[in-house]
Amino acid sequence: MSLVGYLLLAAALFCIGIYGLLTRRNAIGILLSVELMANAVNINLVAFAAAHGDHLGQVFALFSTAITVAEVAVGLALVILVFRSRRSVLVDELGELKG
Amino acid sequence: MSEVLLAQLALGVPLGAAGLLAAVPMLRRSGKPAAAVSVLAATASLACAVMLLLGRLDGGDAVVSSARWIPVAGSTLVDVGVQIDGISVSMALIVTLVAWAVQVFSVGYMADEEDAAFGRYFTYHSLFIFSMLTLVFAPNMLQFFGGWELVGLTSYLLIGFYYQKPSAARAAVKAFWITKAADMGLLLGLILLYVFSGGFAWTAEITAEQATLVTALFFLGVMGKSAQFPLHIWLPNAMEGPTPVSALLHAATMVAAGVYLVVRCDPLFEAAEATRTAMMYVGGFTALFAACIAVVQTDIKRVLAYSTCSQLGYMICALGAGSLLGGYFHLTTHAFFKALLFLAAGSVIHAVHSNELKDMGGLAKKMKVTTAVFVVGALALSGFPLLSGFFSKELILEALFESGHWVPYGFLMAAAFLTAFYMGRVVLLAFFGEPSEKAAGAHEAGPSMLVPLVLLAVPALGLGFLAANFAAICGEAYSFHLTPTGVAASVLAVLGLVLSYLVYGSKTIGEHAFSALRPVAQLIRSGAIDRFAASVYSRNALALGAFVAWVDRYVVDGLVNASAALGLNAGRKLRAVQTGNVRDYVFVLVLGTAVLSAWSLLS
Numbered sequence: 001m002s003l004v005g006y007l008l009l010a011a012a013l014f015c016i017g018i019y020g021l022l023t024r025r026n027a028i029g030i031l032l033s034v035e036l037m038a039n040a041v042n043i044n045l046v047a048f049a050a051a052h053g054d055h056l057g058q059v060f061a062l063f064s065t066a067i068t069v070a071e072v073a074v075g076l077a078l079v080i081l082v083f084r085s086r087r088s089v090l091v092d093e094l095g096e097l098k099g
Numbered sequence: 100m101s102e103v104l105l106a107q108l109a110l111g112v113p114l115g116a117a118g119l120l121a122a123v124p125m126l127r128r129s130g131k132p133a134a135a136v137s138v139l140a141a142t143a144s145l146a147c148a149v150m151l152l153l154g155r156l157d158g159g160d161a162v163v164s165s166a167r168w169i170p171v172a173g174s175t176l177v178d179v180g181v182q183i184d185g186i187s188v189s190m191a192l193i194v195t196l197v198a199w200a201v202q203v204f205s206v207g208y209m210a211d212e213e214d215a216a217f218g219r220y221f222t223y224h225s226l227f228i229f230s231m232l233t234l235v236f237a238p239n240m241l242q243f244f245g246g247w248e249l250v251g252l253t254s255y256l257l258i259g260f261y262y263q264k265p266s267a268a269r270a271a272v273k274a275f276w277i278t279k280a281a282d283m284g285l286l287l288g289l290i291l292l293y294v295f296s297g298g299f300a301w302t303a304e305i306t307a308e309q310a311t312l313v314t315a316l317f318f319l320g321v322m323g324k325s326a327q328f329p330l331h332i333w334l335p336n337a338m339e340g341p342t343p344v345s346a347l348l349h350a351a352t353m354v355a356a357g358v359y360l361v362v363r364c365d366p367l368f369e370a371a372e373a374t375r376t377a378m379m380y381v382g383g384f385t386a387l388f389a390a391c392i393a394v395v396q397t398d399i400k401r402v403l404a405y406s407t408c409s410q411l412g413y414m415i416c417a418l419g420a421g422s423l424l425g426g427y428f429h430l431t432t433h434a435f436f437k438a439l440l441f442l443a444a445g446s447v448i449h450a451v452h453s454n455e456l457k458d459m460g461g462l463a464k465k466m467k468v469t470t471a472v473f474v475v476g477a478l479a480l481s482g483f484p485l486l487s488g489f490f491s492k493e494l495i496l497e498a499l500f501e502s503g504h505w506v507p508y509g510f511l512m513a514a515a516f517l518t519a520f521y522m523g524r525v526v527l528l529a530f531f532g533e534p535s536e537k538a539a540g541a542h543e544a545g546p547s548m549l550v551p552l553v554l555l556a557v558p559a560l561g562l563g564f565l566a567a568n569f570a571a572i573c574g575e576a577y578s579f580h581l582t583p584t585g586v587a588a589s590v591l592a593v594l595g596l597v598l599s600y601l602v603y604g605s606k607t608i609g610e611h612a613f614s615a616l617r618p619v620a621q622l623i624r625s626g627a628i629d630r631f632a633a634s635v636y637s638r639n640a641l642a643l644g645a646f647v648a649w650v651d652r653y654v655v656d657g658l659v660n661a662s663a664a665l666g667l668n669a670g671r672k673l674r675a676v677q678t679g680n681v682r683d684y685v686f687v688l689v690l691g692t693a694v695l696s697a698w699s700l701l702s
Binding site: 018021022030091092094095096097098099 | 673674675676677678679680681682685686689
């Protein structure tokens with residue numbers, strides 16, 4: 001498969017992620033969408049690394065994955081705490097910061 | 100010990116005492132121990148001053164020791180240190196001797212005060228000695244100005260010593276701001292001097308026109324500090340302070356600081372013909388005017404206060420006429436006999452518990468020592484032949500005679516007559532005649548009050564005979580010779596004393612002989628002159644204050660309030676952007692990224 005195929009896959013994943021981010025009401029859904037976008041970036045990194053024969057891109061992809069894991073951990077912890085106090089994880093109902 | 104070290108000790112020990120008393124409340128509030136600290140410091144200071152003077156009996160060159168102070172680009176603005184020469188050393192001795200006598204006197208005089216107030220009183224006194232010596236030893240005018248303001252502060256603190264009394268608090272504020280307003284002149288003069296000569300040296304070299312301008316501004320400060328008409332109105336009110344304070348600050352030393360300034364700046368004033376002429380007229384008029392007021396006062400301290408104004412007028416007049424020695428020697432003799440008079444008056448007030456002359460009378464039998472020293476002081480002040488005041492006054496009058504300015508000369512001659520008259524009046528009313536009710540139980544004061552009195556009576560009696568030595572210390576020439584002016588002044592003084600005896604002693608001339616003068620006396624006694632002067636000052640000051648308040652409220656505060664209102668309104672408008680909905684934020688984020696991407700692709 002050529003580089004373009006990978007890039008198209010990554011772009012598709014990224015767009016799905018954005019769509020989910022904008023349309024999901026559930027906080028867990030939003031977190032999942034963010035994961036999709038992050039993984040689209042990782043695919044790009046690996047694809048370009050393979051195309052250039054340079055392993056640095058793969059190293060970065062590993063880094064990125066590790067950081068994403070940490071991010072998800074924090075995000076899920078927040079969601080759990082929100083759910084405990086409000087019995088709901090729908091972001092539409094979290095409007096306390098309205099100015 | 101070197102001279103510099105002695106001078107630094109004379110300065111430093113009272114400062115240390117004041118600092119110790121200020122920093123350790125336990126010691127300050129303990130009363131007697133606090134007084135002991137202060138008196139010991141004053142004694143040390145006096146000892147240093149005596150040693151300094153003994154080393155300079157033949158004059159000699161000035162010794163300056165100073166350290167750099169206030170660095171400005173590449174050099175220093177001014178030095179701080181001590182300048183030791185005949186004039187500073189003799190003035191230091193006057194200050195420390197009178198201060199010492201006053202402190203010892205105060206131990207007895209203030210004994211009825213509470214311990215805390217007693218300690219506070221002596222703390223101020225120690226601070227005063229330091230401040231006054233800072234001024235006296237100043238090697239340049241900026242340090243002098245610092246000392247000048249410090250003595251103004253101690254004057255304020257000591258006038259307002261009985262701060263629970265509204266009149267004392269008011270008097271303190273009045274003294275402070277009248278002298279402070281006058282000090283603006285001195286400050287402006289200093290700034291101009293720096294502009295003209297690039298420094299604050301005592302002997303700045305500037306042209307005659309510049310010197311006239313600078314000295315005229317200096318003279319404004321001198322008029323405030325040395326209570327010259329029309330800025331004299333604070334001095335009589337300053338009598339609200341304890342009597343020893345009046346003796347030290349408001350008779351002997353602090354009010355003489357103005358005269359001392361002119362003595363120090365002699366080269367500048369030498370060049371300023373117009374300023375010196377003004378000084379002669381202002382000083383001469385003050386001498387006569389204040390003497391007139393002193394005649395009708397009923398409060399013994401106020402008589403002495405107006406007498407101080409009058410005598411300061413003599414000094415200013417003499418310096419205006421170019422007689423440095425006359426002005427400075429009169430400052431010296433006056434410091435001793437006026438401090439003596441005030442302390443003796445304090446002894447009387449202590450005995451009868453009243454300032455009013457009508458509450459005294461017949462005290463001569465009960466208070467022999469006080470009476471004797473008061474009479475000595477009064478005769479010296481009157482210029483009675485062979486007492487100290489005679490020699491200094493004779494020098495002044497002779498200088499005026501030679502200057503050819505007949506108007507101030509006439510003022511001073513008339514004032515000489517009145518001086519003898521009002522002092523005779525005070526002596527006869529307070530110490531002779533029928534004792535009043537309050538005076539019946541009076542008795543002589545204790546040794547702590549009598550020793551300083553007797554000690555001060557010695558120079559009041561005999562300092563005149565040391566005039567030649569005094570002149571040598573100051574680097575001037577003096578030889579006594581009896582002049583027609585001196586004889587005339589003595590005759591006037593004796594006439595004044597005789598007239599006072601005829602009116603108040605033997606009652607040969609009844610007071611009704613002066614009935615034509617009664618409205619004038621009423622006017623003076625009512626304080627209308629003071630009130631008029633005060634109203635002129637306060638009206639202008641209030642107008643200025645109102646203007647400044649307006650600028651502050653609408654310009655300064657306006658800017659601050661406008662910026663605050665701007666922020667507040669902007670915040671109120673912009674808060675609508677914060678919807679609190681996370682998807683709105685995400686949308687803006689995505690939109691922003693899209694716009695930025697599109698922009699970077701297209702350009």
